[in-house]
Structures are given as structure tokens and as C-alpha cells.
Amino acid sequence: MLQTALTERFSLRAPIIGAPMAGVAGGDLAAAVSAGGGLGMIGVGSSTRAGSIRAEAAKARAAGRPFGIGLMAWALAERPDQFDAAVESGPVLVAVSFGAYQPWADRLRGTGIAAATQVGDVEEARIAADGGIDVVVARGSEAGGHGRDRVATLPLLQAVLDAVELPVVAAGGIATGRGLAAVLAAGAAGAWVGTALLASPEAGTSAAARARALAASETDTVCTTVFDVAQGIRWPAGFPGRALANEFWRRWSGRETDLAASPEAAAQLRSARASGDFDLAYVYAGQGVGLLRQVRSAATVVADMAAEAERHLRRWTAS
Numbered sequence: 001m002l003q004t005a006l007t008e009r010f011s012l013r014a015p016i017i018g019a020p021m022a023g024v025a026g027g028d029l030a031a032a033v034s035a036g037g038g039l040g041m042i043g044v045g046s047s048t049r050a051g052s053i054r055a056e057a058a059k060a061r062a063a064g065r066p067f068g069i070g071l072m073a074w075a076l077a078e079r080p081d082q083f084d085a086a087v088e089s090g091p092v093l094v095a096v097s098f099g100a101y102q103p104w105a106d107r108l109r110g111t112g113i114a115a116a117t118q119v120g121d122v123e124e125a126r127i128a129a130d131g132g133i134d135v136v137v138a139r140g141s142e143a144g145g146h147g148r149d150r151v152a153t154l155p156l157l158q159a160v161l162d163a164v165e166l167p168v169v170a171a172g173g174i175a176t177g178r179g180l181a182a183v184l185a186a187g188a189a190g191a192w193v194g195t196a197l198l199a200s201p202e203a204g205t206s207a208a209a210r211a212r213a214l215a216a217s218e219t220d221t222v223c224t225t226v227f228d229v230a231q232g233i234r235w236p237a238g239f240p241g242r243a244l245a246n247e248f249w250r251r252w253s254g255r256e257t258d259l260a261a262s263p264e265a266a267a268q269l270r271s272a273r274a275s276g277d278f279d280l281a282y283v284y285a286g287q288g289v290g291l292l293r294q295v296r297s298a299a300t301v302v303a304d305m306a307a308e309a310e311r312h313l314r315r316w317t318a319s
């Protein structure tokens with residue numbers, strides 16, 4: 001069994017955290033990841049209601065394994081009730097990423113709940129380590145969903161491991177046992193895995209989105225703000241989202257100012273989302289999407305990834 005600071009702290013059988021993914025990682029996915037031996041997390045979106053956080057957490061709790069919840073710092077400023085609902089739901093880990101997480105990390109201190117945040121460069125990692133964060137997530141630019149588009153996972157991880165004393169978890173592009181073995185060998189306490197879980201039946205991914213993800217290759221993603229601009233979602237500057245390239249992106253990339261002033265485009269995206277037309281609607285996914293080949297339960301993804309990593313790591317220790 002792979003043992004790290006992460007598995008010890010949270011009593012895990014695999015050093016894998018299921019990334020919080022709003023709209024995709026609810027209580028069912030979190031429970032399945034935790035059942036596979038990892039730490040499942042629930043992703044909370046900017047407009048998620050407190051009642052929905054409690055309901056998803058109840059599903060995760062029912063598995064009888066530890067789980068976590070991921071919040072967006074910029075959204076909490078207007079929705080502090082999300083934080084209260086998360087803390088009251090019994091997670092072992094709360095991640096607050098993308099914006100001013102410090103006040104929330106301060107409130108976690110002394111509760112027994114560990115605090116994590118995703119960082120995109122070394123300076124952000126140092127600030128997190130100085131600010132009472134327990135687990136630093138070094139998130140490279142190849143990762144799916146929102147975050148910094150600055151440094152790729154491997155150079156970021158190496159630099160962050162040198163810069164901070166805390167457990168560091170690697171995120172971005174880790175979708176097989178090879179990737180997990182690589183980051184563990186480098187010194188990470190584990191991997192924070194999102195895209196590799198997109199095709200699992202427990203994820204909130206629709207059948208059509210899952211088919212797109214399974215068909216995509218590693219060159220099919222782009223980092224963009226067009227889907228946020230079209231929906232009027234007020235992400236702060238510096239946090240684009242990595243998604244599958246599609247027709248809507250091709251039409252509007254580079255014309256974001258025009259897009260913001262186009263109610264027609266907003267309506268078109270809304271109706272494409274409702275009908276599941278992914279030529280226009282988005283599928284957030286990282287470059288690891290090219291490694292998704294089949295539908296597997298999240299517990300199997302986690303258990304297979306850990307077993308495969310262990311095999312790869314043993315090759316170098318065998319006498």
C-alpha cells in the first residue's frame with residue numbers, strides 16, 4: 001500500500017483526492033472515490049445553495065468514509081452561508097481556492113478540519129504555507145476547470161516542494177498510475193484528480209458530455225474565459241477555465257468584449273446547455289482527457305491508479 005502524509009492524515013488506502021468539481025462532483029462521486037480508498041470531494045459552485053451542499057454531503061457521509069468539500073473563495077464573499085453549510089456537514093478537508101481564502105482558512109483553524117488551497121505558482125504556495133493552510137495543492141496549467149494558466153504541473157510541483165514544508169498534493173494531468181507514480185516519486189503526498197473521473201457513472205457528467213470526453217485527445221482542450229463571459233459569471237481576472245475546444249469557443253475566443261454585449265450568444269449558450277449540444281455548450285476538462293478510454297466506476301479508477309502506481313514505483317526498488 002502506498003503510504004504518505006496524506007494517507008496517514010486522512011486514513012486513506014490510496015494517496016488520491018477526488019478534485020472538487022462543481023456540477024460534476026456531488027455526494028455520489030465523493031462517496032465512490034472514498035469507497036475506492038481515496039478522499040472524495042464535493043465541488044461547490046458560485047451559486048450552489050447551502051441546502052444542496054448539506055444534501056450532497058449527506059450522500060457522501062452515507063459511505064462511512066472521510067470526504068472533503070471544495071469552495072470558491074471569490075464566491076464566498078457574497079455567499080458565506082456556503083462555508084457554514086460545508087463546515088457543518090462533517091468534512092475532514094475543506095478547500096478554499098481562487099481568491100481571498102485567508103479569512104476562511106482562519107475560521108477552519110481549531111475545528112479539526114484541514115484547510116487546502118490550489119496554488120498556481122511558487123509565490124502563491126509560500127503565501128499559503130505562511131497563512132495556515134494544511135495541504136498545498138500545486139495545480140498546473142494542464143488541469144481541467146478553472147485556475148491559473150501559468151506553470152505546468154511538473155515544474156510547479158518541483159518548485160513548490162522545494163519552497164514549502166507542508167504536504168503538497170499535485171494537480172493537473174494526473175490520470176493514470178504512471179502520473180501518480182511520477183508525482184509521488186518527486187515527493188508529492190498525493191494527487192488531486194479531476195478529469196480522470198469525468199467519465200465515471202457517479203459523476204454529474206451527462207451521457208453526451210461523457211461521450212465528448214471519451215472521444216477527446218490531449219490536444220483538444222483550451223484555456224478560456226468565453227463560457228464565463230457568455231454566462232455573466234463574475235470570475236476574478238486570472239482564473240480562466242480549461243475546457244474542450246468547440247464551435248462556441250472558436251466563434252468567440254478573442255472577441256470577449258463583443259461576447260459580453262451579446263444577449264443572443266448568452267441565450268444560445270443557455271439553450272445549448274439545456275439541450276446538451278456540446279458544439280456550443282462547454283465540457284470542462286484538462287489535458288489528461290486524452291487518457292480517458294472507458295467508463296469505469298470512480299472507485300475502480302482510484303483503486304487501479306493506486307495499484308498501477310505501486311507497480312511502477314516497485315520497478316525502481318526491486319533488488
Ligand SMILES: Cc1cc2nc3c(=O)[nH]c(=O)nc-3n(C[C@H](O)[C@H](O)[C@H](O)COP(=O)(O)O)c2cc1C
Nearest residue numbers: 019021022043143144145172173193194195284286
Ligand atoms: C469539470 C471540472 C469542474 C471543476 N470545478 C472545480 C470547482 O468547483 N472547484 C475547484 O476548486 N476546482 C474545480 N476544478 C478544478 C479541479 O479542482 C482540479 O484543479 C483539476 O481537475 C485537476 O486537474 P485534472 O482535471 O487534470 O485532474 C474543476 C475541474 C473540472 C475538470
